[in-house]
Amino acid sequence: MSDAPTGEKRKVAFLGGAAIDGAPIAYIVVLAAVTTALAFIPFSFALAGGGSFPLSQGIWALLGILLGPIAGAISVGIGTLIAIFVAPHTAGVPVVTLLQSILCAFAAGCMSAQAKRGGWWIIAAVLGGVGGLYYIGRAISVNGVSLGAAVLGSLIQIIGWLLYVLPTRNLFGKWVGSKNVVLLALGVILCTATSFAVAHFFATAITYTMFNWPQEVFLLLASIIPVEYMFRFIVAGVIGVGVIVGLRAIGLVKPERGLY
Amino acid sequence: MADVIAVLDKVSYKYPRSPGLVLRNISLEIYKGEFLGIIGPTGAGKSTLCLTLNGIVPQFYGGDFYGSVHVSGLDTVENPISKLACCVGSVFEDPETQLIATSVENEIAFPLENLKVPVDEIRRRIPRVLEMVRLSGYEKKSPAELSGGQKQRLAIAAGLAVQPSLLVLDEPTSQLDPVGAQEVFAVVRELNRQFGMTIVMCSHAAEEMAEHADRLALLAGGRLLALGTPDEIYPQVQLLEENQVRPPQVCSVFYSLRQKRLPVQNIPVRLEEGKQTLRSVLQGGRLLPPPAFPAPPAPHGTPLFSVKNLRHVYPDGTQALHGISLDIRKGEYVLIIGQNGAGKSTLVKHFLSILRPTEGSVMIDGVDTQQLKVSQLARRIGYVAQNPDNQIFNETVEKEVSFALTALGHSPQVVAERTLASLQAMGLEEVKDRHPLSLPKGERARVVIAAILAMQPEIIIFDEPTTGQDYRGARYILDISRQLHQMGKTVIVITHHLYLMPEYAQRVIVMGKGTILLDAPIRAAYHDTQTLESTFLTPPQAVLLAKELERLDGRAYPLLTPAELAGCFERQNGHLG
Numbered sequence: 001m002s003d004a005p006t007g008e009k010r011k012v013a014f015l016g017g018a019a020i021d022g023a024p025i026a027y028i029v030v031l032a033a034v035t036t037a038l039a040f041i042p043f044s045f046a047l048a049g050g051g052s053f054p055l056s057q058g059i060w061a062l063l064g065i066l067l068g069p070i071a072g073a074i075s076v077g078i079g080t081l082i083a084i085f086v087a088p089h090t091a092g093v094p095v096v097t098l099l100q101s102i103l104c105a106f107a108a109g110c111m112s113a114q115a116k117r118g119g120w121w122i123i124a125a126v127l128g129g130v131g132g133l134y135y136i137g138r139a140i141s142v143n144g145v146s147l148g149a150a151v152l153g154s155l156i157q158i159i160g161w162l163l164y165v166l167p168t169r170n171l172f173g174k175w176v177g178s179k180n181v182v183l184l185a186l187g188v189i190l191c192t193a194t195s196f197a198v199a200h201f202f203a204t205a206i207t208y209t210m211f212n213w214p215q216e217v218f219l220l221l222a223s224i225i226p227v228e229y230m231f232r233f234i235v236a237g238v239i240g241v242g243v244i245v246g247l248r249a250i251g252l253v254k255p256e257r258g259l260y
Numbered sequence: 261m262a263d264v265i266a267v268l269d270k271v272s273y274k275y276p277r278s279p280g281l282v283l284r285n286i287s288l289e290i291y292k293g294e295f296l297g298i299i300g301p302t303g304a305g306k307s308t309l310c311l312t313l314n315g316i317v318p319q320f321y322g323g324d325f326y327g328s329v330h331v332s333g334l335d336t337v338e339n340p341i342s343k344l345a346c347c348v349g350s351v352f353e354d355p356e357t358q359l360i361a362t363s364v365e366n367e368i369a370f371p372l373e374n375l376k377v378p379v380d381e382i383r384r385r386i387p388r389v390l391e392m393v394r395l396s397g398y399e400k401k402s403p404a405e406l407s408g409g410q411k412q413r414l415a416i417a418a419g420l421a422v423q424p425s426l427l428v429l430d431e432p433t434s435q436l437d438p439v440g441a442q443e444v445f446a447v448v449r450e451l452n453r454q455f456g457m458t459i460v461m462c463s464h465a466a467e468e469m470a471e472h473a474d475r476l477a478l479l480a481g482g483r484l485l486a487l488g489t490p491d492e493i494y495p496q497v498q499l500l501e502e503n504q505v506r507p508p509q510v511c512s513v514f515y516s517l518r519q520k521r522l523p524v525q526n527i528p529v530r531l532e533e534g535k536q537t538l539r540s541v542l543q544g545g546r547l548l549p550p551p552a553f554p555a556p557p558a559p560h561g562t563p564l565f566s567v568k569n570l571r572h573v574y575p576d577g578t579q580a581l582h583g584i585s586l587d588i589r590k591g592e593y594v595l596i597i598g599q600n601g602a603g604k605s606t607l608v609k610h611f612l613s614i615l616r617p618t619e620g621s622v623m624i625d626g627v628d629t630q631q632l633k634v635s636q637l638a639r640r641i642g643y644v645a646q647n648p649d650n651q652i653f654n655e656t657v658e659k660e661v662s663f664a665l666t667a668l669g670h671s672p673q674v675v676a677e678r679t680l681a682s683l684q685a686m687g688l689e690e691v692k693d694r695h696p697l698s699l700p701k702g703e704r705a706r707v708v709i710a711a712i713l714a715m716q717p718e719i720i721i722f723d724e725p726t727t728g729q730d731y732r733g734a735r736y737i738l739d740i741s742r743q744l745h746q747m748g749k750t751v752i753v754i755t756h757h758l759y760l761m762p763e764y765a766q767r768v769i770v771m772g773k774g775t776i777l778l779d780a781p782i783r784a785a786y787h788d789t790q791t792l793e794s795t796f797l798t799p800p801q802a803v804l805l806a807k808e809l810e811r812l813d814g815r816a817y818p819l820l821t822p823a824e825l826a827g828c829f830e831r832q833n834g835h836l837g
Contacts (some may be wrong), residue, residue, distance in 0.1 A: 003284050007270030007327025010337045012318040024320070245655055249695025253276070253322050 022256020023071030028078070029230035031063050031176070035079025035101075039087045043231055046124040053228070054090035056083065058235025060101045060199075061108035061192040065176055065240065066247075068257020069109030069120060093207055100203035103127060107164065111173035112259050125165050127197030131205035132161060138208060145215045153218030156225050157204070160197020169194065176259040181241065184260075188240035189233045196232060264456050265426055266290040266313060271325035272482075273308060273317060282308045284482040285327070290426070295452045295459040297473035297490070299466070301701050302730040304479040306462040313460065314348040315341045317403055332425050336836040346375065349419030353431040353728065355411035358418070359403040364395065367403055367414055368421045375422060389417040392455070393447050408600065409440025413447055420451070422508050427451065429461040433468070434728045437600040437756050439796045441465065445472060464730050466508045466803060470494055470529040478505065495527035506731035509759060509801035509822050510534035516826035517541055535808045542812060546830045550817045556766050556781045562588035562626070564750055565718065569620035572606055578633040580606040583620065590718075593751045594739075595761050595782065598771035599796040604754045605646075607771070608721055611752075613637050636799045639668070642712035646724040648704040649697070651711070657699070658683065658692040661710045668715075685740065688819035702733035709740060719750045726757045738764050758786065759800035762820035770795060783818040 020028060038056035056079065063079075064072035080101040084094040091097050107124035110117065136154060139145040151158065163169070172194065175187025244260045254260070266289070273283040283305045288732070289537035290296055298306045305667075315336040318325040329336040332347040352358055361367040365386050372382045390396045393413040403414055407647060412432055419427060429448065433441035445465075449472050451457040463469055469476065469490065476493040478486040480503040486493055486770040494500070494507045497515040501507075507515075511529055514537055518524040523544035528534045565588040581603045588594055596604045609615040610622045613629045622629045629637065645651055654660040661681040670678070683689045686706040691699060696707045705725060722741060726734035734757065742764050745751045753765065761782070768785035770778040772795035778785055785804050787790070799807075806819035809828070819825045 003281065005270070005272035005281065005326035006285050007272055010318070010325045010328070012325050012337065014324055242655075246695065246697070249655075249698040253320060 013241060021068055021070035021075060023067040023258070024253065024255070027067060027255060028071055028075040031059075031066065031075045032079035035063065035076055036086065039080065039083030039090050040183050042090045043235075047131070053092060054083065054087065055235060056080070056090075057101075057104075057196070058192070058232045059239055060104040061195045062188065062236055062240045062243070064108030064195065065103035065111075065188065065259045066243070067105075067109065067255050068259075069106045069117070070150075071255060071257065072105035072109045073102045076101045093210065096203045096206050099206075100199045103202055104195050104199035106207070107198045108191050109257060111164075111169050111176075111191050111195065112257075114257070117257075123167060124195070124198050125161070126163070126193045128161050128201040131203070132157060132201035134205045135208050136202065138205075138212075139218065141144070143214060145218055149218040149222075151217045153221040154201075154204075155222065155224070157197045157201045158230050160194045161201055163190070164194040164198050173259050176244070181245065184244060185237050185241045187259075188244070191234035191238045192232060192240070193229060196229070214238055263292040264289045264291045266329065266331045266460075268309075268312065268327070268329050269718065271309075271312060271329060272324075273312065274324040275308075276323045278323075280483050280671060284287060284314070286479075286482075286484045287327075288477060288484060288487065289415075290458065290460060290509070292425075292458055293452070293456045294474045295461070295472055296471040297305075297476045298460065298462040298774050299464070299469065299476055299493075299505055301732055302700055303481075304480055304503075305482040307430050308482075309479065310350070310391045310428045310460065310462060312336060313426065314350050315339065315344040316350075317660075328515045328776065337465075342375070345371070345424075346422055347425050349411070349416075349422060349424035349427045351415045351419050351427070351429045351432050355408060355415050355437050356475075358415040359411060362402060364390070364401050364403060364406075364414055365399040368418050369432055371418055371422050385421050385423075391422060392451065393417040394443075407440060408436045409443035412436060412440065412444050412752070416444070416447060416451075420457075424457075426458045426460065429459065429463075431462050431464070431728070432655060433463060435463055437796075438798055439599055442796075448472070451702035466494070467510075467531070470508045470511075478503065480505075480603045486702050490529050494529040497527075504730065504732040510805065512822035513802060513805060513825050514541075517829055520829065521764075521831055522829055527676060531804060534801065534805055535711035538805060538808055539812065541829060542809075544832065547809075547813060547834045548828050548830060550815055551819075551824070551828065553818065560793050561589050563623075564592075564625060566623040566626075567607075567610070567620070568623075570607070570610060570617050571619040571620060572603075572610070572615060573618045580774050581610075584776055585620075586772075586776060586779060588750065588752070590750055591745075591748055593745045593766045594753070595765035595768045595798055596754045596771060597756070597758065597768060597795075598753065598777075599670060602771040602795060603774040604771055605723060606774075608643075608723060608752065608754065609639075611721065612643055640718055641716070642715055642717035642720040644705070644709055644712055644720070644722045644725055646727055648701070648708045651708045652696045652704060655695060656693050657688055657707050657710075660696050660707055661688075661692075661714050664711060664715055669764055678714045678716070682710040685743075686710040686731065688737075702730065702736075705729065705733070705737060709737065713740075713744075719752070720744055722751070722755075724754055724756070726755055726760055729780045734760055756797070758792075758797060759802075762786070762800075770797075783820060786820055787818055797802070 035056045039054040041055035043055050060076050063076045067075055080098050084091045110121035110124055136150045139150045140147055172187050172190040175183040176191060178184050268286050268288045271283055271286045272281050274281050300306050308317055312329045312330055319341055336344055359367055361370055368389060369388050393416050395413055433444050445468050448459055452459045473490055476490055477484055478493060494511045497507050497511055508529055510531055511527055514524045514527045522541050528537045567584055567586050570581050570584040573579050598604050613634050639792050652660060654663055661682050662675050665675040665678055683692055686709055688706060688710055696704055725737045738760060741751050765782050768782050769776055770791055778788055778791045786799055789799050802822045802825050804818045805825055809817045
């Protein structure tokens with residue numbers, strides 16, 4: 001008896017109606033809940049924004065990586081919005097936190113070379129770039145911060161933004177899709193770092209307009225921001241690699257725009 | 261010809277990550293009002309076939325789908341799952357994974373709210389479906405407070421509330437104790453017979469399927485091998501055994517007798533028919549005297565476990581154990597049985613010092629377990645819990661098996677050697693790099709057992725090791741337990757699957773309501789059917805047939821298996837068979 005299928009091959013689509021941009025709504029909801037849950041855990045020193053930041057920052061980019069730019073941004077947005085009310089101790093400036101989380105997931109979700117959406121990353125890069133220019137420009141021109149201090153205090157974001165704008169963006173996205181766990185970890189960490197830097201620049205432009213911190217704070221930031229980014233790398237690496245390896249292994253359906 | 265409710269036409273399917281086709285050219289018609297049983301070994305494609313009926317395959321999983329499935333005239337590829345959900349109710353294996361609401365009535369209302377059913381109509385349907393599954397009066401109860409059988413019936417009620425024309429149940433009783441399984445089968449039969457609901461059910465419970473199903477579909481390797489009534493399918497014992505499917509024991513008995521050319525015209529598939537046929541075999545064949553079974557070795561040596569007047573009361577006031585006393589000696593193979601809530605797991609948890617006695621004592625080698633740390637006991641006692649997933653947390657099978665060895669500080673060489681040996685013993689070498697949760701449940705259980713074996717404990721406790729396993733998987737695990745016993749280990753097994761144990765256990769402890777009802781060698785225990793039934797355990801059909809033989813012949817036949825029963829008959833000289 002032949003085993004070859006004799007029936008007509010059918011075109012399979014996700015017709016459940018329960019998907020957004022190719023990501024099942026169940027995934028969006030679950031990951032939003034995870035974002036909210038992690039927002040309860042503070043993990044930093046009190047900074048210029050006025051409070052410690054939430055552990056969920058480590059997975060903002062991950063949601064973009066897993067769900068794609070639209071579904072990832074929606075999931076993060078829902079999770080962060082709820083967290084602002086239920087875990088206000090880590091919310092910082094709520095609106096800014098919300099916008100930053102959405103942009104971070106969107107930016108991470110754009111880090112693939114998918115032909116159809118090859119140019120989407122430019123939106124994130126422009127928002128981050130303009131934000132960064134405004135932030136540094138305002139520091140120098142309005143608040144008299146020296147160029148050196150301003151650059152030093154935002155060095156991580158500058159490097160991150162540059163790596164996002166350069167073709168390294170697609171390389172990191174490609175690593176996330178690698179079966180090699182080391183490359184996968186590097187991909188997750190670097191996607192997190194660069195997309196977070198882009199969103200960070202955008203958010204800082206708003207918070208700086210509100211708080212206008214002086215040169216001394218820039219110098220302090222120069223030492224603190226790398227430590228904070230390191231925490232985010234660790235969270236992203238540990239959770240991200242585990243989740244992606246697990247998802248691949250158990251064969252759950254992959255969201256259409258997911259990078260992994 | 262009866263009305264057709266679902267049609268599968270040349271259905272083939274491949275999951276996105278599966279190496280090959282999981283379903284292969286399946287064509288099948290399901291008739292309105294019938295109870296269709298789907299049988300087959302693990303990996304046969306039974307669950308996938310069920311998922312094609314509600315569109316989850318392929319709409320949720322993706323993959324390559326060939327052919328067509330129509331349910332109530334709807335093509336399951338072209339219509340959304342939400343629409344198909346109105347025609348097809350689905351109930352899955354583990355009731356715990358299906359219940360999400362905080363009360364029974366909310367659980368039933370949930371799917372209806374999703375389907376935008378008006379509130380008044382939801383209020384009308386809730387009492388109706390609760391009555392159908394015999395859960396009236398439980399409306400305000402939390403699903404978490406229900407027993408396993410009640411939870412599964414609630415899942416069925418939630419499925420029924422949408423008024424489907426077809427109810428699909430995938431192994432709905434495999435996680436339940438005998439009482440729970442009986443409750444579910446009774447409800448499903450009632451839905452089918454009284455309300456005319458079409459039922460499709462996958463199950464390894466051969467005796468129950470023979471009793472309730474109108475037709476059976478035998479699947480193996482994704483192919484539909486046979487389709488017919490239970491009376492047509494189950495007598496094909498050779499075909500079933502070739503495909504690792506266990507027939508009802510009554511079939512095995514009379515198939516063997518027919519092989520011996522005794523007068524068995526039709527192989528019965530149900531117990532009552534078996535008893536009738538037994539009479540005709542007695543008339544036409546020669547019954548040998550009861551075989552002499554060697555007396556089990558008398559216990560000797562000092563007890564390994566010594567339990568004295570053990571009483572345990574849980575913090576909520578539940579009295580789980582009432583003054584239990586027993587000794588288990590080194591090298592014994594002990595089976596502990598009893599209905600859910602009988603106190604089996606509570607007793608075993610005292611061996612591991614996971615629970616502390618409210619009164620009384622548990623000694624291991626003369627030392628009170630309360631004086632030992634759990635970690636000290638863990639080196640001597642391996643515990644395989646009922647749900648393997650609760651014990652799995654590493655990324656690969658190999659890491660899972662080696663985890664405890666590394667944590668205990670063994671050298672890398674010892675870790676590597678013992679890990680390899682354990683993987684080989686459990687047949688897991690080929691999947692050592694896989695994620696444990698990506699394996700089928702049967703193999704996940706073997707991963708946990710391999711991890712325990714690697715620790716080389718002297719006592720191994722298996723808590724419901726055969727739950728959720730097919731016949732082959734269950735036998736595989738029990739064969740390992742026998743090997744361990746032959747190596748001198750002390751083995752304690754808790755199970756509801758009595759038919760599996762005659763070839764393994766020597767001593768049976770029957771528990772009921774926190775007390776020991778019977779502590780006897782396996783033959784005596786299995787033939788004390790009154791005591792078994794008092795704790796809602798059903799003896800294997802071979803035992804019940806042996807009891808019938810005793811009744812007919814007057815002599816005691818302490819038989820346990822179909823082979824032993826068949827061995828008691830010979831052809832009469834000159835009988836042509």
